[in-house]
Amino acid sequence: EVQLVESGGGLVQPGGSLRLSCAASGFTFSSYSMNWVRQAPGKGLEWVSYISRSNTIYYADSVKGRFTISRDNAKNSLSLQMNSLRDEDTAVYYCARAQESYYKVNYFDYWGQGTLVTVSS
Amino acid sequence: QSALTQPASVSGSPGQSITISCTGTSSDVGSYNLVSWYQQHPGKAPKVMIYEVSKRPSGVSIRFSGSKSGNTASLTISGLQAEDEADYYCCSYAGSSTVLFGGGTKLTVL
Numbered sequence: 300e301v302q303l304v305e306s307g308g309g310l311v312q313p314g315g316s317l318r319l320s321c322a323a324s325g326f327t328f329s330s331y332s333m334n335w336v337r338q339a340p341g342k343g344l345e346w347v348s349y350i351s352r353s354n355t356i357y358y359a360d361s362v363k364g365r366f367t368i369s370r371d372n373a374k375n376s377l378s379l380q381m382n383s384l385r386d387e388d389t390a391v392y393y394c395a396r397a398q399e400s401y402y403k404v405n406y407f408d409y410w411g412q413g414t415l416v417t418v419s420s
Numbered sequence: 421q422s423a424l425t426q427p428a429s430v431s432g433s434p435g436q437s438i439t440i441s442c443t444g445t446s447s448d449v450g451s452y453n454l455v456s457w458y459q460q461h462p463g464k465a466p467k468v469m470i471y472e473v474s475k476r477p478s479g480v481s482i483r484f485s486g487s488k489s490g491n492t493a494s495l496t497i498s499g500l501q502a503e504d505e506a507d508y509y510c511c512s513y514a515g516s517s518t519v520l521f522g523g524g525t526k527l528t529v530l
Contacts, residue, residue, distance in 0.1 A: 334519070343423070343524040344458070344466065344509050349517045357517045393465060403513050406456035406471035413465060 301325040301409045303394050308414030315384050315418070321377040321394030321411055329372040332397045334407065335379050337390035337416075345390075348379065349397070349404065362388075384418045391415050424449065424510055424522035431528040437498040440525045442510030443491060448520055450491040454513035457486060457495045460524075461506045469508075470495060497527070505529045 307319040321333070335347040348368040349357045356368055367380040377394050392414055395407040425443040432438040442449065442457075449455055455473045458466035468477055470486035473493060483498045493512070497504055510522040 332517075336521075344460075344511075344521040345423075346511075346519040346521060349519070351517070355517065359518070398471070400454060400472070402517075403452065403454055404517055404519050405454050405513070406468050406511070407458075407466070408468055408477070410465035410467075 301396070303396065303409055303411035305392060305394055305411045305414040308392065308416045310417045310419065311384055312420050313385060313418055316380070316382045317384065317416060319379040319381065319392055319394075319414060319416070321379075323375045323377065323394075323396075326396070328370075328375040332399055332404070333370060333377045334395045334397055334404070335368060335377075336393045336395050336407070336410075337388075338393070338413070339387070339390040342390075347392070350377070351402075381416070384416075386418050389416060389418045422520075424512060424520050426508075426510060426522035426525045428523070429526045429528065431530055432497075432500045433530045434500050434502065436500050437496060438500060438527065439497075440495045440508055440510075440527070442493040442495070442512075442522050444493075444512055444514075444520065445491055448491075448512040448514040449488065449493055451515070452513045453488070455486070455488060455493040456511045457484075457493075458509045458511065459504075459506045460509065466509065500529050502529050 332351045396409040457470040460466045474486040
């Protein structure tokens with residue numbers, strides 16, 4: 300059974316940092332690209348970042364230069380280092396496995412349960 | 421990177437059909453047949469209902485169908501049931517491994 304379990308969320312002050320993790324199991328982690336998607340309270344989904352099987356990386360403009368995605372295939376783990384956090388980064392952060400079509404993200408077939416990040420003074 | 425445009429809410433009675441639209445641009449929805457739709461119940465993670473415009477993952481009811489014309493994709497739910505009440509999000513590949521979501525549509529089953 301495919302499982303994605305996020306951790307690391309919590310309360311942080313504006314300007315602070317936080318590192319999220321996603322533990323993957325039930326599939327060959329190294330064979331899939333992975334993503335972070337967030338959802339602000341009462342709002343819609345927002346794609347945050349992508350990392351391919353070969354560590355090609357992309358970010359949404361809203362987090363570029365502040366967030367860093369990484370993966371450890373040996374530990375079946377995905378991470379998101381979040382620096383210079385702002386109030387508007389407050390959200391539930393989901394890790395999601397992507398199915399790809401000719402190296403293009405096709406859809407997200409498995410999602411974690413999410414971890415809440417609250418940025419507030 | 422502007423979000424795709426969806427109606428904020430739609431409603432229908434049990435047994436009826438509803439359609440949710442998702443409008444993008446020629447750079448995303450119009451350029452790729454990589455549109456997917458997600459159902460999200462309160463407090464739960466999203467679940468994929470449609471991918472590649474009109475394909476259903478295994479286990480998804482045939483009552484869910486998708487289509488696309490130009491820069492607009494659509495999700496149709498036929499034979500509405502109470503359990504279909506949820507938020508629905510469209511999603512499109514937008515180039516350079518980036519993805520855009522729609523703002524979401526709240527479906528109310530009357």
